[in-house]
Amino acid sequence: MGVNLRPLAMPREISLEDLGHKTIAIDAHNILHQFLSIIRQRDGTPLKDAQGRVTSHITGLLHRTANLVELGIKPVYVFDGTPHPLKMATLTSRREIKEKARDAWQQALAEGDLEEARKYAQQTSVLSPERVQEAQNLLTALGIPHVEAPGEGEAQASHMNRRGDVDCTGSQDFDCLLFGAPVLVRNIAVTGKRKMPGRQKWVQVSPERISLEEVLSSHGIRREQLVDMAILMGTDFNEGVKGIGPKTALKLVQEHDSVEEMVEAGVAPAMEHLDEIRRIFLEPRVTDDYELRWRPADEEAVLDFLSGEHQFSRDRVQGALEKFRKFAEGRGQKELFDF
Amino acid sequence: MFQVTIKTDYLRNIVDATSILVDEIKLHFTPDQVYARAVDPAHVGMVDFKLKSEAFEEYDVKEDVDLAVDLDKLKSMLKLPSTEEVISLIYEEEGQLVVHMGNLTRHMSLLDTADMADTKIPSLELSTEIVVKTAEVYKGVKASEAVSDHIALSANPEGFELTAQGDTDTVSLHISKDQLVSLKCKEQVRSLFSLDYFSDMVKSVKSESLKIYLGNDYPVKMLFELAGDHGEVAYLLAPRIESE
Numbered sequence: 001m002g003v004n005l006r007p008l009a010m011p012r013e014i015s016l017e018d019l020g021h022k023t024i025a026i027d028a029h030n031i032l033h034q035f036l037s038i039i040r041q042r043d044g045t046p047l048k049d050a051q052g053r054v055t056s057h058i059t060g061l062l063h064r065t066a067n068l069v070e071l072g073i074k075p076v077y078v079f080d081g082t083p084h085p086l087k088m089a090t091l092t093s094r095r096e097i098k099e100k101a102r103d104a105w106q107q108a109l110a111e112g113d114l115e116e117a118r119k120y121a122q123q124t125s126v127l128s129p130e131r132v133q134e135a136q137n138l139l140t141a142l143g144i145p146h147v148e149a150p151g152e153g154e155a156q157a158s159h160m161n162r163r164g165d166v167d168c169t170g171s172q173d174f175d176c177l178l179f180g181a182p183v184l185v186r187n188i189a190v191t192g193k194r195k196m197p198g199r200q201k202w203v204q205v206s207p208e209r210i211s212l213e214e215v216l217s218s219h220g221i222r223r224e225q226l227v228d229m230a231i232l233m234g235t236d237f238n239e240g241v242k243g244i245g246p247k248t249a250l251k252l253v254q255e256h257d258s259v260e261e262m263v264e265a266g267v268a269p270a271m272e273h274l275d276e277i278r279r280i281f282l283e284p285r286v287t288d289d290y291e292l293r294w295r296p297a298d299e300e301a302v303l304d305f306l307s308g309e310h311q312f313s314r315d316r317v318q319g320a321l322e323k324f325r326k327f328a329e330g331r332g333q334k335e336l337f338d339f
Numbered sequence: 340m341f342q343v344t345i346k347t348d349y350l351r352n353i354v355d356a357t358s359i360l361v362d363e364i365k366l367h368f369t370p371d372q373v374y375a376r377a378v379d380p381a382h383v384g385m386v387d388f389k390l391k392s393e394a395f396e397e398y399d400v401k402e403d404v405d406l407a408v409d410l411d412k413l414k415s416m417l418k419l420p421s422t423e424e425v426i427s428l429i430y431e432e433e434g435q436l437v438v439h440m441g442n443l444t445r446h447m448s449l450l451d452t453a454d455m456a457d458t459k460i461p462s463l464e465l466s467t468e469i470v471v472k473t474a475e476v477y478k479g480v481k482a483s484e485a486v487s488d489h490i491a492l493s494a495n496p497e498g499f500e501l502t503a504q505g506d507t508d509t510v511s512l513h514i515s516k517d518q519l520v521s522l523k524c525k526e527q528v529r530s531l532f533s534l535d536y537f538s539d540m541v542k543s544v545k546s547e548s549l550k551i552y553l554g555n556d557y558p559v560k561m562l563f564e565l566a567g568d569h570g571e572v573a574y575l576l577a578p579r580i581e582s583e
Contacts, residue, residue, distance in 0.1 A: 020380070020381075021380065021381050021382065072381075332579040332580055332581065333381075333383060333533060333577065333579050334383075334558075334577040334578055334579065334580055335381070335382035335383060335577050336378065336382050336383065336384075336385055336461050336558055336575055336576075336577045337382055337459075337461055338577065339461050339463060339557065339558055339577070
């Protein structure tokens with residue numbers, strides 16, 4: 001998903017506490033996908049209710065959001081709208097990968113190889129419209145704002161960050177930097193030990209903060225050049241040039257400024273839809289029509305939905321709701337800069 | 340590079356007044372005064388103080404210098420069992436402040452000022468001005484702490500009132516206009532504050548009277564003098580808004 005800018009990004013490890021009292025626009029599809037892929041049993045089966053309906057996404061959303069608000073972090077979730085036509089190829093190939101993974105999962109299960117089974121199972125996660133709707137309903141009941149993007153969710157989240165309405169953008173996706181997010185925070189969905197896929201190995205995962213300004217100034221490039229680099233490497237909207245990774249791409253933009261000049265110098269092929277893809281990142285489809293208001297949770301609605309409909313343990317839901325209650329009380333406190 | 344000497348009590352007043360909100364502070368030394376401004380991490384309380392060169396026993400600052408200090412370090416010095424009446428601060432070497440207290444010398448490493456952003460002051464319009472004996476407010480705060488986490492400050496043309504509403508008990512302290520030092524108030528105003536912050540602020544007031552600027556569901560500004568009339572501390576505190 002997205003362009004791998006990690007080698008250039010210079011992330012700084014932070015703790016969730018460092019985000020206390022900050023507002024964060026979270027790329028909702030990105031985080032829900034992570035819940036669906038990670039919150040699974042050992043053999044890869046996602047969490048399900050008594051009717052066999054998957055609940056990994058709403059479990060993750062409830063508890064993770066509770067952890068954030070407990071620290072005074074004010075989240076707003078940003079959902080994808082309609083994808084850009086150029087993204088169709090990526091979406092189709094993702095669908096194919098999922099179908100193949102589903103077969104491989106079943107086969108691994110039949111062979112009794114739980115490691116393999118879990119690995120493939122994680123790749124089968126589908127964020128269906130029903131699941132998105134469930135997540136949105138839950139957020140509404142919890143009193144947490146959510147915004148529907150006209151286009152890409154990460155573009156909208158980055159836009160809200162650029163306007164200064166939120167302090168940072170929460171996503172795993174480095175594309176947020178291309179969309180101009182001033183501060184990208186990664187690894188907010190899961191922290192602590194995370195299992196390496198396919199291996200009996202766990203790594204410590206901590207949230208990390210990436211500053212667009214720092215990335216650009218330390219490499220001496222402009223955001224337009226970062227976008228050109230991404231286009232060379234391949235994005236969700238184009239294939240990219242074989243053999244060009246982050247390091248080569250950086251060197252190319254530092255030496256030749258733009259793709260046009262590279263083509264002229266004969267170091268890169270002409271890129272299809274170049275201007276269109278640039279526009280996707282630099283002038284993204286976004287809206288200013290959103291309201292950031294955190295309200296007290298409708299506790300009855302939350303319990304009805306989670307414990308009534310999906311048989312979540314009432315005690316655990318109550319435990320999470322307690323955190324939302326404290327969050328709502330704390331919010332009565334205004335900040336000096338609100339005036 | 341500079342050298343200043345100040346009464347230990349005055350330095351203690353400054354450290355007490357600022358350390359209730361922040362652990363680190365950027366002090367601006369100019370040829371005629373020292374000033375600093377800091378907001379707590381939650382952006383609820385702000386302190387803004389200035390101390391004129393006249394407040395010092397010795398003040399030799401030739402050019403503007405910004406120093407970022409760790410307030411805990413200064414506090415630990417001030418806690419020492421010492422009867423020295425003055426403290427000297429000498430800044431000769433980048434990144435280091437030399438503190439002399441009698442025959443005791445501490446070389447104190449400074450923080451990087453680049454990491455500390457300058458604090459902007461919100462522009463507030465506060466029409467009601469109350470000047471009240473600090474001891475009265477202190478009494479009201481102590482009584483309120485026993486019943487609640489919040490305190491409401493209200494005023495009308497007849498007087499000033501502090502009230503705290505707990506689950507079972509309430510406290511109120513009414514100070515009529517003639518018991519106040521002065522009162523400028525055209526209409527009823529009321530704002531609610533976290534007692535945590537408010538009581539820390541009131542407890543660090545060292546002057547006999549306190550000037551309070553109040554609005555409706557609006558930040559409060561409190562002003563008091565420091566080092567006679569050679570210094571001034573202003574606190575700003577954001578309100579709590581009841582049931583949105």
